[in-house]
Amino acid sequence: MRAKLELQENHCKGCELCVQACPRDVLAMGSNINALGYRPASIVDPEKCTGCKACALVCPEVCFTIWQVA
Amino acid sequence: MAHEMELTMVKGNEALGEAAIRAGCRFFFGYPITPQSELPAYMSRRMPEVNGTYLQAESEVAAVNMVLGAAAAGVRVMTSSSSPGYSLKQEGISYMIGSQLPAVVVNVMRGGPGLGNIQPAQGDYWQMVKGGGHGDYRMISLAPSTVQELVNLTVQAFELADKYQNPVGILADGLLGQTMEPVRFPEIKEDPGPHTKPWALTGCKGRGKRIHTSLELSPEGLEKHNIKLQAKFKVMEDEVQFEAYKCEDADLIVVAYGTAARVARAAVDAARQLGLNVGLFRPISLWPFPSAALSGLVDRGVTRFLDVEMSAGQMVEDVQLAVLGRAKVDFYGRTGGIVPTPREILNEIQKVMGGEAK
Amino acid sequence: MSKQIAGKPESMSPVVTHYCPGCSHGVVHRLVAEVLDELGLREQTVGVASVGCSVLAYNYFETDFVQAPHGRAPAVATGVKRANPNACVFTYQGDGDMAAIGTSEVIHAAVRGEKITCIMYNNSIYGMTGGQMSPTTLMGAVTATTPYGRGPEAGMPYRMAEILATTPGAAYVARTHVADVGNIVKTKRAIKKAFELQMKGVGFTMVEVLGNCPTNWGLTPSESNKYVTGEMLPYFPLGELKDVTKEVPAGVHA
Ligand SMILES: Cc1ncc(C[n+]2csc(CCOP(=O)(O)OP(=O)(O)O)c2C)c(N)n1
Ligand code: SF4
Ligand code: SF4
Ligand code: SF4
Numbered sequence: 001m002r003a004k005l006e007l008q009e010n011h012c013k014g015c016e017l018c019v020q021a022c023p024r025d026v027l028a029m030g031s032n033i034n035a036l037g038y039r040p041a042s043i044v045d046p047e048k049c050t051g052c053k054a055c056a057l058v059c060p061e062v063c064f065t066i067w068q069v070a
Numbered sequence: 071m072a073h074e075m076e077l078t079m080v081k082g083n084e085a086l087g088e089a090a091i092r093a094g095c096r097f098f099f100g101y102p103i104t105p106q107s108e109l110p111a112y113m114s115r116r117m118p119e120v121n122g123t124y125l126q127a128e129s130e131v132a133a134v135n136m137v138l139g140a141a142a143a144g145v146r147v148m149t150s151s152s153s154p155g156y157s158l159k160q161e162g163i164s165y166m167i168g169s170q171l172p173a174v175v176v177n178v179m180r181g182g183p184g185l186g187n188i189q190p191a192q193g194d195y196w197q198m199v200k201g202g203g204h205g206d207y208r209m210i211s212l213a214p215s216t217v218q219e220l221v222n223l224t225v226q227a228f229e230l231a232d233k234y235q236n237p238v239g240i241l242a243d244g245l246l247g248q249t250m251e252p253v254r255f256p257e258i259k260e261d262p263g264p265h266t267k268p269w270a271l272t273g274c275k276g277r278g279k280r281i282h283t284s285l286e287l288s289p290e291g292l293e294k295h296n297i298k299l300q301a302k303f304k305v306m307e308d309e310v311q312f313e314a315y316k317c318e319d320a321d322l323i324v325v326a327y328g329t330a331a332r333v334a335r336a337a338v339d340a341a342r343q344l345g346l347n348v349g350l351f352r353p354i355s356l357w358p359f360p361s362a363a364l365s366g367l368v369d370r371g372v373t374r375f376l377d378v379e380m381s382a383g384q385m386v387e388d389v390q391l392a393v394l395g396r397a398k399v400d401f402y403g404r405t406g407g408i409v410p411t412p413r414e415i416l417n418e419i420q421k422v423m424g425g426e427a428k
Numbered sequence: 429m430s431k432q433i434a435g436k437p438e439s440m441s442p443v444v445t446h447y448c449p450g451c452s453h454g455v456v457h458r459l460v461a462e463v464l465d466e467l468g469l470r471e472q473t474v475g476v477a478s479v480g481c482s483v484l485a486y487n488y489f490e491t492d493f494v495q496a497p498h499g500r501a502p503a504v505a506t507g508v509k510r511a512n513p514n515a516c517v518f519t520y521q522g523d524g525d526m527a528a529i530g531t532s533e534v535i536h537a538a539v540r541g542e543k544i545t546c547i548m549y550n551n552s553i554y555g556m557t558g559g560q561m562s563p564t565t566l567m568g569a570v571t572a573t574t575p576y577g578r579g580p581e582a583g584m585p586y587r588m589a590e591i592l593a594t595t596p597g598a599a600y601v602a603r604t605h606v607a608d609v610g611n612i613v614k615t616k617r618a619i620k621k622a623f624e625l626q627m628k629g630v631g632f633t634m635v636e637v638l639g640n641c642p643t644n645w646g647l648t649p650s651e652s653n654k655y656v657t658g659e660m661l662p663y664f665p666l667g668e669l670k671d672v673t674k675e676v677p678a679g680v681h682a
Contacts, residue, residue, distance in 0.1 A: 004430060015450030015649040021609055038449065056434035057612045060447060060454030065435035097511060123510050127503070128536035135500035135533070139507020142494040143474070143515070147507070165497050264512070271492040271508065273515055275471035281486045283477070283495035 003051025004067040005043055011061045012040035018055035018064070024048040027055060077254055082217045083108035083247040085255075086176060086240070087116060089224035090148050094261040095174070096122035097147040099136040101129055103155045104188040105244035106178035110150065120258075130155040134162030134175070141171040142282045144270025146228055146261045150176035152244070153194050154185060157202070163237055164203030167299070168284025170269075172231035172238075174224070179243040181407035189407020190244035190329055195384035198241050199356045206296060208303040211239040211356045212311070213327040217251035223354070225256055232262070234306055235269070241356060243380065245329045245409060311354035312363055316342065320349030322423055323367060325389050326378040327353050329409060334378050337415035348419055351375075356385070361392035368396045376422050378415055379403045437461040439470045441490050450649020452606045452639035453481060456549055457488050459606075459616040460518065463623050464491065473516040474508050476501045478530070480522035481555040499530025502537035505544040516627060518545040524554040527563040527588045534592065534634075541597025541631040545622045548588060548634065551641040552660060559644030564588070566659060571644070585663060589636040593669035599631030601670040605638035607656035611666075618668070630672060638664055 005026065012034060018041050019027045026049045030042040041063075043049075049066075056064035080088065087109050090098070098117060100110035110126065117124035127133035133149045140147040151159060156177040166173060179194045181187040196202065198211045210230055214220040220242060227238040264270035271280055286292040316338060317323055326334040331352040341348040351367065353360050364375075375397055377386040386401045393399060402418040404410045436442060439461035447453045464470045473491040477483055479498035486493030496504040501519035509517040526534050526548045534546060553571055554560040560573040564585045568577040578585075593601040600622050604615035615637055622633035638660050640652035647655060668674075 003433075011444045013444075013449035017450055017649050017653075020650055036444065051433060053434045054609045057609050058455065060451055060458075061444060062436050062440060062454070062458050066433050067430040068433050070429040070431075097507075099507065125506070125510065125540075128532055131500065132503040132506075132533050132536065135497060135503035136507035136510070138496070138500075139476070139494065139504035139509075140511040141507070142504070143508045143511035145511045147511070161497050162500070169495070271474045271494060272512065273472035273474065274490070274492050279490055279492050281493045281495075283486060283493075285483060285495055 002069060003049045004069050005046055005049050006065040007041060007043050008063045009040040009042065010034055010036070011063050012038060013061055014038035014040055015060065016041070017058040021054040021058045023052065023054065024050060077252045079250055080217060080253055081108060081247070082220055082242065082249045083178065084112045085217050085221050085253050086224050086242070087112035088255055089221040090174065090228070091116060091120055091122065092256050092258050093146065093225040093228040094259040095146040095148050095228060096120060096261050097140045097145050098122070098124050099127050099133040099147070099149050101127050101133050101151065101155060103152045105180055105190070105247050106150050106152045106176065108247070109176065109178070130158035131162070134159040137173045138162055138166050138171060141166060141173045142271045144264025144267040144272060148174040148176065150178065152178045152180045153182050156194060157197065160197065160203035163209065164205050164207060165284050166237050167207040167209065168205065169282040170235040171282060172235050174227045174231055174240065175237050176240045176242065178247045179241065181405070187407045188244060190380065190409055191405065191407050192243060192328060192330060192380040193384070193405065194241070195356065195379070195381060198239050207299065208306060208357060209237050209239050210306055210309055210358070211241050213241045213354060213356050214246065215328050215331045215352065217246070217249055218253045220246060221253050221255060230309060234302060236302070236306070241328065243329050307358040309355060310358040310360050312360035313352040313354060314363065315350040315352065317349035317351055317367060319347055320372065321347045322374045322376060322419060323349045323351050323372055324376045324378055324415070324419065325351045325353070325364070325385070327356060327385065330378050330380050333410055333412055334415055336412035337419060340412060340416050341419050346419065346423055353385070359388045359392065361388070364389060364392035368393050373397045374422060375399045376418060377401045378410065380409060381405060437465045439464040439490050441488055443487060445488055446484055447481065448643040450640070450642050450652065453549060455606045455612060456547065456615070456637050456639060457485065459612070459619050460520070460547060461489060462616060463620045464516070466620065467623055467627070469516040469623065469627065472514060473518070476505045476508065476517065476519040478519060478521040478525040480525045482520050482522060482549065483556070485520050499525050499528070500533050501525065501530065502533040502542070502544065502546055506537055506542050509542060509544050516623065518547060518623070520547050521549070522555065523548060523550040523552060523564040523588070524562045527586065535595065538592045538595040538598045538632040538634065541599070543626050543629050544632065545626045546634040547619065548636045549639050550588070550636050550664070551639050552585065553641050553644050555641045555644055566663060587664060589634065589669050592634050595632070597632050598634065598670050599672045600625045600633040600668070602668045603636040603638065603664060603666050605656055605661065605666065607638070607640065607653035625673065
């Protein structure tokens, strides 16, 4: 694992942009509904994350926090 | 410029500018329009001498919004215009009142409606006193009738604006703006500055962020904001100012403000010489309107008022409201930028006092 | 050992925005906030919110803020900056706010070389009022007020950045977009340059950012980003239209 990823699901509006932006299929849309009434994205395969930040760059709600792990 | 207490001959518009500087105003945003143009010209010359900022905006709309920005930053700031330009400032004034930002806004009135002409008039009473912009709001409006009073009220206007975090209007007309009279200026003051205003936008170093907005999307929230503003306006009603001249024993009282009051005073003096018991009641604060004082005159037994304006009759409605049908209110007005003469007003006085008018 | 490489900038408030799902207003807010963080400007910044979907921007930035009447943000910013020349002052406006009702204010702020940064979010529509035509709406585009598509009687969409680049007081004017990852990075670079030049006192700075409005375009977020790159880009060319710090001044694109 080269990056650690956190997704603040309760701020997510389910726009799917992060899922489409991730080149490594780390993310997928969840099946639950969050408090805002949206179906949030979720982290499904964290091991594959490279920390490329594409998800964080496209997310309009700043849901992602990413750490580079040495 | 003259030192304190020294008498100087100054034109109204320039006196207003100097008074603002003496009051600590270091920011002026304006746009040329007659008959206030000497004021921005004066500021453009004078501001650099006191390390102040004069900026000619691209329009009155821009000017008033620059005022809004500077006010939010916590400095004493002023803009001035004449009737059509003042109309354009109304949106910004409504925003400033909604956001509780202080400033001094000057209207040197001219003939209207529309482009009208550049002669002195009083047709902007409603827009200065009743609002004019959108929403429920109030603004103290001061109407001087001499150049010295213009100076005094300008200085006061800055204090009142800061005290209530609300714009204050100065309502002059083309004649007062052009009149040259001896005046004494107060000593020059520095701007108290943003650090004296716990709401000024200075950058949030060492504190939480500050926001100035007039937007409140929830009806309950906006009503709450309005209730708060109305409570403030209620307190502002204490700032009433007027002059009662020879009113003690008067049977007829002429009511007039600004330049009209200057002329009316001469007419009242002439009437007295003819043995007529006439007085002059001169509202100085047009809002708050001195209703209680007028109503007190009715309590004292006055049954007739003659309202004189350089308009088709605007303030007269406030006089009627103040006396509430308990006294007869006649009206005499000239429009088009025509200043009534003392003779004309005296004629009206005689007509009214000589029994049934007209 | 781990190092944070993405997250909420300090200059952004920890709240959810009111923007529609997938709307890029949030992305542009984040970029501005990151720039303020990186340049250490947060505590001396005064933002000016405009009227449009971003009217509530003051809720999303952890900086002082004032809300301006529709179109007047550059005049308000002028007042703030003149009163406090050490402040970092920026406006955040839509295309309706800047390119329609506020044309006069922004052009004259640029002409005077006001040391402010104006961000225009160009989604070629009036978002807040329900999707009416804006001056930047593309020809043929169907909106609430061009039900048959924008026709010649409504004029052609015009290019705000190019116009501002012709003003002598402008120090930096760029157009970017935020419809894909690479261009989000480029947009941040442009915004950073604008703020740097503002703080160096070089002159007026402006970044026009092309962005989506999925709701009023009736598209999904990803479709709306494709509209930006496929339809808007050909009409609104990207680039630094003016940069006085470059040796050869950039020409104005036609
Ligand atoms: C003086 C005035 N005129 C009109 C409006 C209504 N209005 C609010 S937002 C808006 C358009 C905003 O569009 P834009 O600037 O493109 O921003 P967006 O909502 O698309 O982000 C209009 C016309 C207003 N608030 N004030
Ligand atoms: S950082 Fe890159 S790889 Fe990791 S989840 Fe985000 S987009 Fe996918
Ligand atoms: S981009 Fe952000 S808001 Fe959109 S689905 Fe992903 S996490 Fe949610
Ligand atoms: S209406 Fe359009 S611009 Fe406004 S928040 Fe929604 S998507 Fe964004």
